Amino acid sequence: MAQATRRSRSVLMILSGVVGGALVFGWLDIPLVSSEGMIIRSHLIEGKLPTQPEDPAWENIPPFTVPLSGQVFTRPVWPDPTAQALMVRSMHNGKEIAFQFRWNDNTKNDKLTPGVFRDGMAVGLPLGEAPAFFCMGQLDHYINIWHWKADWQTDIYRRAARTKEARKKRSRVRRFEVIPRRASSVEDLLGGGFSTLTTKRDQGRVLGDGFWKGGFWHVVIRRPLANKDPENEARLEPGRMQAIAFAVWNGENNERNGQKAVAPWYQLLIDPVTS
Numbered sequence: 001m002a003q004a005t006r007r008s009r010s011v012l013m014i015l016s017g018v019v020g021g022a023l024v025f026g027w028l029d030i031p032l033v034s035s036e037g038m039i040i041r042s043h044l045i046e047g048k049l050p051t052q053p054e055d056p057a058w059e060n061i062p063p064f065t066v067p068l069s070g071q072v073f074t075r076p077v078w079p080d081p082t083a084q085a086l087m088v089r090s091m092h093n094g095k096e097i098a099f100q101f102r103w104n105d106n107t108k109n110d111k112l113t114p115g116v117f118r119d120g121m122a123v124g125l126p127l128g129e130a131p132a133f134f135c136m137g138q139l140d141h142y143i144n145i146w147h148w149k150a151d152w153q154t155d156i157y158r159r160a161a162r163t164k165e166a167r168k169k170r171s172r173v174r175r176f177e178v179i180p181r182r183a184s185s186v187e188d189l190l191g192g193g194f195s196t197l198t199t200k201r202d203q204g205r206v207l208g209d210g211f212w213k214g215g216f217w218h219v220v221i222r223r224p225l226a227n228k229d230p231e232n233e234a235r236l237e238p239g240r241m242q243a244i245a246f247a248v249w250n251g252e253n254n255e256r257n258g259q260k261a262v263a264p265w266y267q268l269l270i271d272p273v274t275s
Helices: 002-027 056-060 150-166
Strands: 039-044 064-067 085-092 096-104 120-126 143-149 186-191 207-213 216-224 241-249 261-270
Touching: 039 064, 064 261, 085 241, 085 261, 096 120, 120 216, 143 150, 143 207, 143 216, 150 207
Parallel strands: 039 085, 039 261
Antiparallel strands: 064 085, 085 096, 096 216, 120 143, 120 241, 143 186, 207 216, 241 261
């Protein structure tokens, strides 16, 4: 009798967790199930790809929701990240591929100063056909990582605003401010295991744009499909199935480096180009 009672309590706890999770996902406006299963589809379109997260063209692409969990594979582990899900959309036009990302973050952290950490997200794509560990890759099985950084995005916005300001004729003295030059708000990296991240020399191939509004980050990342450097750049070809993984950092929660939310390998299907 006691065993049956414990079993009933366990079932009730599981059901309560499922219902609670459904309520949270519903509040965040996140669909619970995707009709495409574990496959993220990059839809073929005609014409130019949208470069901004708020472009209405994204609404024509069904979203795919990727659940996120804590990084618990290396120390310091991070079992309780704040980001619980990442919404993904993707499209390509045969020449370039673009991704739109959206995730919940109640605070905007777009500056990196001592003791203050930035928000960010990353895409991981294995190099070659051999399997690799989704967190940073492993020796001889490297992954190409695209790391979008909120503070780099702010640097780009600030420099663009300053350039526009300098073109205007003003009588007062210009305020001097050092703003880093960024080829992109996305750092293009290689990983061959924990603590092995290497910045690629050729930056600017992967471009990004993002903004924070109403407790959510909205980010677009794009790259030409053509592979410029086969040894150090992820292979993205129409008609090909490609593994893809994700990570999200919340600076307000002191998340940085390996302290992050992660999602293991999913499959990215890039629509074939038909004549």
